[in-house]
Amino acid sequence: MTHAQRLASVRHDLQQQQLDAFIVPHDDEHLGEYIPPYAERLDWLTGFTGSAGAAVVLARKAAVFVDGRYTVQVRHQCDASLFEYRHLIEQPLLDYVLSELNTGARVGFDPRLHSRSWFDAAQQKLAARGLQLVPVKHNPVDRHWHNRPEPTINPALLLSQEYSGQHSEAKRNRIAEQLAAGNIDAQLLTQAEPINWLLNIRGRDIPCLPAVLSFALLHKDGSVQLFAEPAKFEGLDLTAHCGHNVTLAPFNALEQALTELGNKGARVQLDPATANAWSSLVLEQAGAKIVFADDPCMLPKACKNPVEVQGSRAAHLRDGVAVCRFLAWLDRRLEQPAPEREDEGTLADKLLALRAEHADFVEPSFSTISALGPNAAMCHYHHDNGTPRKLGQDAIYLVDSGGQYLDGTTDITRTVAVGEPDDEMRKLFTLVLRGHIDLASARFPAGTGGLQLDALARMPLWQQGYNFDHGTGHGVGHYLSVHEGPQRISPKGSTVPLTTGMIVSNEPGYYRENAFGIRCENLEVVQPADTSGDIPVFEFENLTWVPFDRRLIDSNWLDARHIEWLNDYHATVWEKISPQLEGEDLTWLEQATRPL
Known part of the structure; x- marks a missing residue:
């Protein structure tokens, strides 16, 4: 049709x-x-x-x-x-x-x-x-929709405590105590990520999102009714993994479970922003007393424990090696005859292949945005939606990509020269990078939300009459969704305070329709800052270790502190990544991390 x-x-x-x-x-x-x-x-x-x-x-x-x-x-x-x-x-x-x-x-x-x-x-x-x-x-x-795809049935994964850092029972009891204190009989959970976090399970139901699609009811005694496709758990001992008080039922059993709660007049809590209207209407029609509140799993899921933070550091190191090898290969390819044989699709495939060489790599964390010239002006461009553009006709290339590893989720954007960028491109790249540095360098008091920090990344662009029409930063999960809340850095973003263990992206950009696009993105984890003051203060610890392209930097648009930050960053990239490179890749990294 x-x-x-x-x-x-x-x-x-x-x-x-x-x-x-x-x-x-x-x-x-x-x-x-x-x-x-x-x-x-x-x-x-x-x-x-x-x-x-x-x-x-x-x-x-x-x-x-x-x-x-x-x-x-x-x-x-x-x-x-x-x-x-x-x-x-x-x-x-x-x-x-x-x-x-x-x-x-x-x-x-x-x-x-x-x-x-x-x-x-x-x-x-x-x-x-x-x-x-x-x-x-x-x-x-x-x-x-007559040829509609059927839901896939892929095996679930029971994520060990070696990666999760906390047993499901401890998580469930912690949240159940909050429910009991609020006189709540049960919490309806409807999104896959908090359920998978709560039970320490993962899956392959959706490309790039390692989660089992499911619903769940968490009761005030800490027990959980999980509603998912049972075939995904065949051969797995869910009870041994999660605890004896977790039961599994198919999706179509959810309506009956909600109705039974309603028949008992139970007080059921749900998040009106994430729970679908159908589930709440079923509960109401059956006689349940509904309490609207934020999903109680979201905040503890966002605040990564020390094991999850350490896993994220390790994942970003191996991811940095793969991306550096890719950028080194790209530069060598540009120097060889007929580089135009490569296009946005083959470039994305090459980067994926380098990531996939590591045993802990599972899949990409989202569809790679591999964009040359005017295609990079579309923030979420994908080369499969048209004819992939070839190398050889554009000055700059934007690649936004990430990986799902058993111990962490990565997301990185680099904009690099693949031709002869003009002075305006270099100016705009440098303004974007300056905003990135200003946000990365921020220290802020406890209670500060991303909404309050967003202007730091935009100010260099604003002062010259430019802006970008997307958020500056999103939360990132731990071997879960590359986009998670409640933390967010955006002009209309979250007022939820940024606090220890939250991972956020830092990705200002600039886009000129039908011309080019620029974005500079690292992931950062919020940590307490060591100060001599009398209030608690937080800062960002960088997780991503890949050079920014020196060929696109016009140092006239940077202050001394920005140059110092960049030189320190590149020195750390060299220190962390160079031991894992050799030959031409190592030579490339040495050149790419030279001080300005």
Whole structure:
């Protein structure tokens, strides 16, 4: 089916259900950032493959909504004759619905694919203008997606305490005590990452996210009902690994378990931002008393214990070796005849192959962004969405990549010269790098959130009249999602205080549409700072050890302190990485880490 035929089939379904609109989010039942192939409904309908977005289908028109990361990509992927392009933040989806529909209109949505908080807010907003929000039992996309992929059944992994640093029982009891103190009978957990962290399990259900897709009920006595595909745990002793009070049941048993809690009048806590509306409506209809609160696993999961921090250090060292070998190979390739035989795809494949040489490497932590010239202006570009661009026609190359290792998750971006960058490119690269250094050097009092630190990375760009339309930093899991909360560094980011053990990215950038893109990214872990003052202060410990390209640096745009930081950083890269390189790779690193 063409996208026009798919859109027509959904419209026909809406007519049968007497709906005037239908909302298609980029989500699955767990509402995590990454979704399995069988849940890629937005892609099926529109052709948009980005990680965030939504669509609205009306009787005679439709629109696709994306944020600033994807404003270029959406124009490349979605047919303008079928879909209007809207900015997810500046032109909110519900405002669009209200502007297009009249009083009495019925707006359909799949309650399994929207959070409870979204449901409450949307229902109130639409009702105020006389529109009805209607939950559908049968998603119209699913009814017409005839070649929809089946869910995969990959074996689960029981993560040993050697990597996790804490037994599941200790984690469960710690959180259960909080539930009991709050007179909560059970906590509904709906996202894969906190459940996998809580039980020290991992999986391969979604590419790049080493988690078992699941739901769970954590009771105030510390027991857990896990709802997942039982076949994934065949041959594994879950009881021996997690403790005797963890039971496993299939997904379809969740509704009955929620209903039983409701029948008992239980007080059930859930996070309205992450739990889907369906689960909370089932609980309410059965008679449960719902308590809305943040997922209690999120903060302890974000604050890595010493074993997890040490594992992350080790993972980044071996990852740094792989990336340095890649950049050394790339420079040698540029000096050889016909370098244009390499394109964005072969470059990404080479980097993956170098990472995969290490036994602890499991898979990439996300799809590598391997982007030459104008393609790098699309923050989340992927070469498979078109014809990969070849070397030999651009001045700079951006590669954003990462690895999942048994002891940690990595994420690094380097922008490097592959041609002759002009003075403006070098100026802009240096301003981005200066912002990176300013944030990396920050010390901040206890209680400081990422929202308060974001301007440090943007100030050098702001002062010259530039900016970038994405967050400066995201949280990173421990052999889990490369994007995690609650910590975040962003203009509209989290006020959750940054504290010991939290891992965040530091990735300012600059993007010029149809020209080039620049980003400088390291991962950093929050640690207590040693000061002589009278208040507790934190700082960032760097985890990523790969040189920044000296050929792109215009030192006229750096102060002495920035040059000192960069020279110290490169000296440490040499100290940590050089013992693991040899030959031409070692020679390359020696040149790449020379002081400015």
